[in-house]
Amino acid sequence: MRLLLTSDTHVPARAERLPEELLGAVGEADVVIHAGDWTDEATLDLLQARARRLIAVYGNNDGPALRRRLPEIAHAELGGLRFAVVHETGPAAGREKRCAARFPDTDVLVFGHSHIPWDSTAATGLRLLNPGSPTDRRRQPHHTWLTLTVADGALSDVVLHRLTV
Template identity: 75%
Template sequence: MRLLLTSDTHLPKRAKRLPAPLLDEVARSDVVLHAGDWADTGTLDLLESRSRRLIAVYGNNDGPELRARLPEIAYADIGGLRFGVVHETGPAQGRETRCAARFPDVDVLVFGHSHIPWDTTAPTGLRLLNPGSPTDRRRQPHCTYMTVTVSGGSITEVDLRRLPPR
């Protein structure tokens, strides 16, 4: 099963549209997970229309229209794993311990907010993934998203995808 992880699209503030490689990946993915900060409902509408399955949350920059359509935290069983999606997890220091305590029944936690790609595993086995941002690299060298392959009830591949400069 192929997953696309994205977050912090911030359209149209940071970019006018989603990058073509990301949209191409939507078509190839079984599930798209978006960890918030859409900033506009048009992007949500687009991903809803193009995704086979969309699991998404709102972020701190999302207004009332998005908050009315999306939860703060989403949970889904995907390929034998229990996924959680949330926008903010707090500071990097102590993240694994804090998230393992907050999400004890989750195997994989997808989060955003920082625009900094992240892939770690807590001592409890919780995998934490932040795909960065496909439209706003901030202090990162590249805009990014992630693809994840799930097979036999486990993650077999995580790939951080760098987007070409705009």
């Protein structure tokens, strides 16, 4: 199963639309996971129309309309792994320990908020993944998103994609 992870799209505040390269990859994924901060319903509608399956949450910049349509935390079992999706996990210091305590029955936690790509594993085995942002790189050198493969209870082919915008 091929997954695409994105977050912090901030359309139209940071970009007029999602990058075409990302949209093309959405069509190739079995599941798209968005970890919040959409800022507009049109982007949610677009990904719902293009993705085979969309798992998504709202972020701190998402208003009442998006909060009515999306949960704060989403859970899904994919390829034998238990996923959770949340927008914010707090400061980087102590993140693994804090998230492992908050999500004890989770194998993979997808989060956003920082716009900084992140891939680490807690002492409990919880894998933490942040895809960065495809539209607002902030202090990062590139706009980014992640793809990965899930099969038989294992992650593989975790790739951070860098946009050339």
